[in-house]
Amino acid sequence: MLVDELKSIVGTSGWTSDPDELLPHLTEWRDVFHGETLLMVSPGSTEQVSAVIRACAAGNTAVVPQGGNTGLCGGAIPDQTGQQVLLSLSRMNAIRCVSPNDFSMIVEAGCILADVQAAARQAARFFPLSLAAEGTCQIGGNLSTNAGGINVLRYGNARDQVLGLEVVLADGTIWNGLRGLRKDTAGYDIKHLFIGSEGTLGVITAANLRLYPEVRESQTAMIAVNSPQHAVDLLVELRGSLADQLQAFELIPSRAIRYLRRHMSALRMPFTDDYPWYVLLESSLGDDAQTLESALAAALEKRLGVDAVVAKNVSEQEGLWRIRHSISEVQKFEGVSLKHDVSVPLGKIGAFIEAAEAAVLKLMPDARIVAFGHIGDGNVHFNISQPKSWEGDRFREKAASLSNVVYEIVSSLQGSISAEHGIGQLKRELLKQYRGEEEIAVMKSIKAALDPGNILNPGKVL
Amino acid sequence: MERVLVGLKRVVDYNVRVRIRSDGSGVETDGVKMSINPFDEIALEEALRMKERGEANEVVVVSIGGSECQQQLRTGLAMGADRAILVETAESVNPLTGARIFLELIKREAAELVLLGKQAIDDDNNQTGQMLAALWGRPQATFASRIELNGSTAKVTREVDVGLETIEVDLPAVITTDLRLNEPRYVKLPDIMKAKKKPLDQIPVADLAVESAASITAVTFEPPEQRQKGIIVKDVAELVAALKDKGLV
Ligand SMILES: Cc1cc2nc3c(=O)[nH]c(=O)nc-3n(C[C@H](O)[C@H](O)[C@H](O)COP(=O)(O)OP(=O)(O)OC[C@H]3O[C@@H](n4cnc5c(N)ncnc54)[C@H](O)[C@@H]3O)c2cc1C
Numbered sequence: 001m002l003v004d005e006l007k008s009i010v011g012t013s014g015w016t017s018d019p020d021e022l023l024p025h026l027t028e029w030r031d032v033f034h035g036e037t038l039l040m041v042s043p044g045s046t047e048q049v050s051a052v053i054r055a056c057a058a059g060n061t062a063v064v065p066q067g068g069n070t071g072l073c074g075g076a077i078p079d080q081t082g083q084q085v086l087l088s089l090s091r092m093n094a095i096r097c098v099s100p101n102d103f104s105m106i107v108e109a110g111c112i113l114a115d116v117q118a119a120a121r122q123a124a125r126f127f128p129l130s131l132a133a134e135g136t137c138q139i140g141g142n143l144s145t146n147a148g149g150i151n152v153l154r155y156g157n158a159r160d161q162v163l164g165l166e167v168v169l170a171d172g173t174i175w176n177g178l179r180g181l182r183k184d185t186a187g188y189d190i191k192h193l194f195i196g197s198e199g200t201l202g203v204i205t206a207a208n209l210r211l212y213p214e215v216r217e218s219q220t221a222m223i224a225v226n227s228p229q230h231a232v233d234l235l236v237e238l239r240g241s242l243a244d245q246l247q248a249f250e251l252i253p254s255r256a257i258r259y260l261r262r263h264m265s266a267l268r269m270p271f272t273d274d275y276p277w278y279v280l281l282e283s284s285l286g287d288d289a290q291t292l293e294s295a296l297a298a299a300l301e302k303r304l305g306v307d308a309v310v311a312k313n314v315s316e317q318e319g320l321w322r323i324r325h326s327i328s329e330v331q332k333f334e335g336v337s338l339k340h341d342v343s344v345p346l347g348k349i350g351a352f353i354e355a356a357e358a359a360v361l362k363l364m365p366d367a368r369i370v371a372f373g374h375i376g377d378g379n380v381h382f383n384i385s386q387p388k389s390w391e392g393d394r395f396r397e398k399a400a401s402l403s404n405v406v407y408e409i410v411s412s413l414q415g416s417i418s419a420e421h422g423i424g425q426l427k428r429e430l431l432k433q434y435r436g437e438e439e440i441a442v443m444k445s446i447k448a449a450l451d452p453g454n455i456l457n458p459g460k461v462l
Numbered sequence: 463m464e465r466v467l468v469g470l471k472r473v474v475d476y477n478v479r480v481r482i483r484s485d486g487s488g489v490e491t492d493g494v495k496m497s498i499n500p501f502d503e504i505a506l507e508e509a510l511r512m513k514e515r516g517e518a519n520e521v522v523v524v525s526i527g528g529s530e531c532q533q534q535l536r537t538g539l540a541m542g543a544d545r546a547i548l549v550e551t552a553e554s555v556n557p558l559t560g561a562r563i564f565l566e567l568i569k570r571e572a573a574e575l576v577l578l579g580k581q582a583i584d585d586d587n588n589q590t591g592q593m594l595a596a597l598w599g600r601p602q603a604t605f606a607s608r609i610e611l612n613g614s615t616a617k618v619t620r621e622v623d624v625g626l627e628t629i630e631v632d633l634p635a636v637i638t639t640d641l642r643l644n645e646p647r648y649v650k651l652p653d654i655m656k657a658k659k660k661p662l663d664q665i666p667v668a669d670l671a672v673e674s675a676a677s678i679t680a681v682t683f684e685p686p687e688q689r690q691k692g693i694i695v696k697d698v699a700e701l702v703a704a705l706k707d708k709g710l711v
Contacts, residue, residue, distance in 0.1 A: 216494065217493065217494070217495045221651075223651075268645065270648040293651065293654050296651050297651060297654075297655050300651060300652070307651070308651035309648040309649060309650055310651060310654060311648070312498070312537050312540075312541075312648075312649055313475055313476065313477075313495075313497035313498070313500070313503075314475045314476065314477035314495060314497070315476060315477060315500075318477070
């Protein structure tokens with residue numbers, strides 16, 4: 001029996017079928033997808049992962065890898081047949097080694113992102129990947145979704161942080177590619193196939209990550225602006241005057257601030273007046289604390305912003321970021337929220353938000369749009385809260401038509417229907433719709449080559 | 463009241479993990495975020511609110527230290543202080559010397575109220591306000607969590623070990639502030655720019671002719687012993703065994 005074999009591979013502390021323990025692993029953050037599972041296994045080593053995969057391959061049984069289960073597209077949730085094995089990486093959470101002089105560290109896939117950051121900090125190094133779910137999500141999940149987050153502007157996304165990977169392939173083979181080279185042109189760079197593949201091509205068990213010198217001091221500012229286009233113009237201006245110092249640049253709409261005032265009143269707001277839009281930025285300190293201040297002053301003079309606050313200590317910096325990081329959460333209090341994690345070329349952000357807002361409001365005048373996010377990367381979370389007085393289901397029925405107009409505009413601007421959250425089971429149809437046939441065909445042949453039995457996270461992405 | 467004096471000490475930011483210099487000569491401040499001592503920021507916020515209510519005409523912020531303290535004074539000016547004074551010294555200043563310096567400034571400025579943080583988070587002395595009141599021969603109200611001015615007196619709620627105590631002091635007086643007194647404001651960029659033009663007087667400490675009370679010399683600094691990681695024991699028997707093993711019972 002496969003189940004017995006799996007149990008003996010991982011040992012007593014490595015599996016569960018207890019419904020209470022399984023519950024948080026079979027539902028997800030947005031409560032959209034619910035799954036069932038044959039058994040949840042939590043291997044304690046790469047060899048155990050390998051044995052699990054080999055057994056599942058022999059038994060022709062599907063495996064769904066799961067990290068912190070914070071993914072937003074249902075990628076880590078098994079289907080409802082109860083025949084898929086859920087493979088949790090949580091117990092593989094060792095920091096294998098930190099090499100400050102190589103500016104790198106090797107960590108296991110199940111390490112919580114915040115712990116990875118802390119281990120780097122402990123060695124006076126900086127690991128830049130950072131997102132609101134960092135206290136829960138795991139590095140393996142981040143890499144498998146090629147997560148973005150708030151520091152992409154300066155440091156790139158998850159993919160850019162990887163020097164090497166250790167992966168268990170679909171037949172159970174362990175590929176140790178933890179080399180950690182900064183330059184390596186020997187053949188295809190196959191680690192990049194696994195990054196962003198959402199568990200459909202292999203199970204990531206460890207990664208060699210790139211570290212940076214510690215950013216000792218940084219400044220945080222929040223700027224009130226009149227429109228998303230002004231925010232983009234401000235970004236262009238500041239990238240000129242601050243160059244490499246600009247680390248994060250986030251857009252916040254006034255509706256998000258109103259939601260926060262309503263539901264998270266303990267958060268302190270920096271402005272007493274209401275403005276239509278805000279930018280939250282983080283800048284590392286150059287030679288002089290005044291650089292950011294004068295750069296911002298020049299920008300305000302040019303009317304790119306209306307007002308601005310600069311945090312005067314770290315507590316205030318954290319307070320401003322808490323505002324940004326609470327936006328995902330607070331939307332839950334306002335009923336059903338329809339999410340679109342999209343990207344367009346940077347210069348088209350203003351045009352996109354304007355056009356998408358107009359199109360959505362034309363279809364549903366009472367829809368409440370919350371467009372926010374990493375606009376420094378051309379990435380907007382174009383979310384729509386249900387009209388206040390509606391029943392959630394009535395709104396859900398209309399969701400597809402709203403999403404359609406949003407994605408059509410994204411597509412017309414040469415954007416992407418998934419900027420950083422991935423495809424999972426949520427966006428499979430959209431992927432087919434918006435990526436050319438030839439591109440999908442290449443994806444399919446890669447999948448067939450690496451997972452001919454289709455046992456790795458079937459039904460996701462493709 | 464004509465003038466409130468507020469002390470602003472430059473300290474390693476509250477959220478920064480403090481490190482000892484490798485040669486043990488002190489705490490690492492190179493490339494470390496420095497901020498206004500949080501209690502002092504609260505003192506300034508309170509003074510500004512007094513001014514905004516029309517209870518004080520002028521708020522003057524004071525810092526004692528090197529020229530780098532101008533940064534904190536400028537922040538104070540951006541929050542809304544009218545003027546700043548930097549008493550320049552390269553020496554480290556202990557509470558008694560600090561109190562003597564403030565006493566000189568009180569005389570020069572004819573201040574009627576001095577608002578200080580209850581302590582600075584770098585050395586945690588909690589002495590300067592009390593010493594100043596004694597040298598000045600005026601009342602003190604420490605650990606304030608609420609201040610109400612009524613003409614020539616101030617009613618102050620103090621955070622004491624057993625709860626809250628409310629006292630009334632005659633002005634002029636020294637009041638030191640506790641955490642719950644208020645929440646300091648964010649500073650706006652236009653105010654930061656304006657603050658660059660506000661007056662900031664630099665006075666060499668020698669000009670004040672105060673006697674330096676340098677009585678303590680720091681010999682060396684060491685980090686505290688690292689706490690050992692906890693272990694989880696299965697039952698009482700294992701606990702007792704572990705304690706015995708360590709020679710603790
Ligand atoms: C509040 C909140 C804020 C967020 N903010 C951002 C953001 O700013 N930027 C961003 O990019 N994303 C963001 N996300 C979504 C983001 O994708 C996830 O938070 C994170 O990257 C996923 O990590 P996880 O460990 O939770 O993965 P999971 O959700 O467990 O899994 C995600 C996918 O990866 C696969 N997977 C997981 N681990 C492995 C492994 N070891 N090997 C192979 N496949 C694996 C799963 O099968 C699944 O397909 C946010 C989510 C939340 C809840």
